[in-house]
Amino acid sequence: MDSPRSSSAGDKPIIWTVSVSRLSALFRDITVEYDHLASIEPLHIGFDEAATHIRERLATEHCDVVIAAGSNAAWLKSRVSVPVVAARASGFDVLQALTRARKLAGNAPGAIGVVSYGALLPELADFAAGFGLDLVQRSYVTQEDARAAVDELKALGVAVIVGAGSVTDLAEEAGLRAVFLYSAASIRQAFDDALELARLTRLEVDRSRGRGRTGSTPPDRQRLRRGLNDLRGDSPAMQQLRQTVVLYARSPSTVLIEGETGSGKELVAQAIHRESPRRDANRPFVAVNCGAIAESLLESELFGHEDGAFTGARRGGHAGLFEAANGGTLFLDEIGEMPLSLQTRLLRVLEEREVMRVGGTRPVPIDVRVISATHCDLEARVRDGRFRADLFYRLAVLRLALPPLRARVQDIAPLLEWSLKGALAALDARPHPNLLAELKACTPLLTGYAWPGNVRELRNLTERLALFLAAEPLQALTPGFMLSVAPELARGAAPVDAAAGPTRESAAAVLARFGGQRDLAADHLGISRTTLWRRLKAEG
Numbered sequence: 001m002d003s004p005r006s007s008s009a010g011d012k013p014i015i016w017t018v019s020v021s022r023l024s025a026l027f028r029d030i031t032v033e034y035d036h037l038a039s040i041e042p043l044h045i046g047f048d049e050a051a052t053h054i055r056e057r058l059a060t061e062h063c064d065v066v067i068a069a070g071s072n073a074a075w076l077k078s079r080v081s082v083p084v085v086a087a088r089a090s091g092f093d094v095l096q097a098l099t100r101a102r103k104l105a106g107n108a109p110g111a112i113g114v115v116s117y118g119a120l121l122p123e124l125a126d127f128a129a130g131f132g133l134d135l136v137q138r139s140y141v142t143q144e145d146a147r148a149a150v151d152e153l154k155a156l157g158v159a160v161i162v163g164a165g166s167v168t169d170l171a172e173e174a175g176l177r178a179v180f181l182y183s184a185a186s187i188r189q190a191f192d193d194a195l196e197l198a199r200l201t202r203l204e205v206d207r208s209r210g211r212g213r214t215g216s217t218p219p220d221r222q223r224l225r226r227g228l229n230d231l232r233g234d235s236p237a238m239q240q241l242r243q244t245v246v247l248y249a250r251s252p253s254t255v256l257i258e259g260e261t262g263s264g265k266e267l268v269a270q271a272i273h274r275e276s277p278r279r280d281a282n283r284p285f286v287a288v289n290c291g292a293i294a295e296s297l298l299e300s301e302l303f304g305h306e307d308g309a310f311t312g313a314r315r316g317g318h319a320g321l322f323e324a325a326n327g328g329t330l331f332l333d334e335i336g337e338m339p340l341s342l343q344t345r346l347l348r349v350l351e352e353r354e355v356m357r358v359g360g361t362r363p364v365p366i367d368v369r370v371i372s373a374t375h376c377d378l379e380a381r382v383r384d385g386r387f388r389a390d391l392f393y394r395l396a397v398l399r400l401a402l403p404p405l406r407a408r409v410q411d412i413a414p415l416l417e418w419s420l421k422g423a424l425a426a427l428d429a430r431p432h433p434n435l436l437a438e439l440k441a442c443t444p445l446l447t448g449y450a451w452p453g454n455v456r457e458l459r460n461l462t463e464r465l466a467l468f469l470a471a472e473p474l475q476a477l478t479p480g481f482m483l484s485v486a487p488e489l490a491r492g493a494a495p496v497d498a499a500a501g502p503t504r505e506s507a508a509a510v511l512a513r514f515g516g517q518r519d520l521a522a523d524h525l526g527i528s529r530t531t532l533w534r535r536l537k538a539e540g
Contacts, residue, residue, distance in 0.1 A: 012037065013065065014038070015041075015065050017068070018046060018054075018066055018076065019043075019044065020072070021169045024044055024165075030187045033188070034195070046166075051080055055081075064082070064198035064201060065085055066085070067084075068085075069086060070166070071141065071142065073085075085194045085197060087186055091463065092426070092427050093181055095471060097162045098112065098114075101160040102133070105160045111135055112158065114136070114138075114161075115150065117140060120138075120139050123467065126468075127468065127471075136156060146166060146170055150176070154174050154175075161176050161179070162178075162181055163178070163181055168180050168181075231264070231268065231271055234410070241402065241403070245272055245275060249273075249274075251398060254394065254397045254398065255371045255400060256395050256398070256399050257371065263405070263455060265373035265375075266333060269329070284328035287331040288331070292334070292531065293530070299345070301321055302320050302342070306358065323355065323366065325366075327367055332372040335378075336374040350370060350391075405451040416439060416458055416462060420435070429466065429470035438478065446489070449488070449491065450491075465485055507532055507539055518533075
């Protein structure tokens with residue numbers, strides 16, 4: 001795989017950075033490191049002004065990627081046609097910022113305030129409780145929200161506010177001390193992501209125009225980093241799963257992967273691709289979440305569209321994901337969320353092995369293996385008339401049911417050890433020398449829990465544990481400490497019969513448990529906000 005930091009001098013990608021306040025200075029400092037890799041132009045504007053400026057310039061100029069952060073990035077993503085990479089603060093950034101804030105507060109009375117974009121950070125509440133930190137959180141979407149959050153925290157007597165650039169500016173305007181959240185490492189990661197995205201986008205354009213370079217690697221193949229060795233676990237269920245993956249990889253037939261949320265369906269799909277003949281010649285693996293894209297856009301994303309096919313259509317047309325995956329594998333995640341109106345089109349593509357772009361008249365032949373995945377009971381949806389029976393049987397030539405984590409309890413402790421070591425390494429912290437013995441003492445607690453979020457939930461727990469252990473390296477990983485960090489383990493729900501098939505908690509119940517915060521509820525369920533909305537509507 002090519003490094004994202006390699007680029008030909010004569011064909012540099014064009015990147016625009018959009019920032020206001022102190023983020024501009026951090027962008028400027030990092031830009032120097034990337035000048036030889038890309039043509040980078042800073043835009044010191046934001047929100048509507050930035051969106052208007054970018055749209056006007058794109059009419060006559062070219063830009064590969066825009067880099068922004070926080071609310072600015074979210075604002076631009078839905079208002080400009082060029083890809084937007086959002087710089088994100090890491091858990092280590094948050095930890096460093098809180099450390100600086102505590103020092104800055106000194107002995108001054110009042111709590112530390114954290115104002116985050118989009119949603120609260122639930123892990124921070126556990127962190128604050130565990131270390132006796134007086135901390136108050138607020139979230140915002142618009143600048144008005146951010147100003148209101150700062151004013152409210154000031155009224156509560158908060159001493160220092162941690163947040164993004166616009167938040168820290170508002171805090172200082174209000175006479176409060178402020179700590180900027182982003183680190184140089186996070187901004188460098190955004191630049192690396194932008195370079196990679198620019199390269200992949202150019203390869204896709206070359207492919208759609210028939211100008212692909214000989215021997216070049218198709219776009220989404222570059223994102224395929226998982227294989228058979230990543231299906232970890234020595235339980236009989238996992239040994240059988242790996243054998244089935246190798247067997248199914250030999251066939252060109254469609255595969256339907258069934259499993260609960262967080263059980264690793266995309267990981268299995270990537271492993272099938274990696275073990276198949278389609279990995280040869282760097283053939284692409286393209287993934288799309290059918291529940292995360294609005295119905296009005298999903299058709300264009302899958303099948304592509306011609307120039308002028310609809311209002312807002314990309315100039316010059318757009319090759320869909322089926323064309324991008326030609327010669328390789330297309331992974332359709334959450335296939336059960338696909339609207340009925342598109343199921344007919346998908347069935348025709350599978351049967352005819354050709355795709356017709358939206359607004360087009362010429363079919364494009366394709367050679368794509370389709371792997372789909374679902375966490376719901378598709379057969380029940382067929383009976384209810386919500387999923388086409390003919391499409392179900394076309395997608396399910398080969399079927400693969402993933403075991404939930406509670407059905408392979410002997411894998412839990414080794415998985416947690418492996419994941420915890422990786423999470424600690426990401427925070428530049430070392431695991432305890434007696435970590436294995438400590439985990440052995442925690443095994444009854446871990447195996448008594450039902451793990452409704454499966455491996456994804458376990459991985460989230462290890463990131464939370466790593467944050468605490470990195471902050472207090474002498475803390476032993478005891479059952480009591482683990483319960484203080486993850487009180488949900490105390491519920492010790494009895495294991496569910498794996499033969500009963502995938503189960504699903506009510507979306508309304510999850511939303512109520514998270515106080516109506518849709519971002520947190522969607523993350524817990526492992527679905528997008530769009531899919532959550534659909535579920536709530538169906539349950540209502």
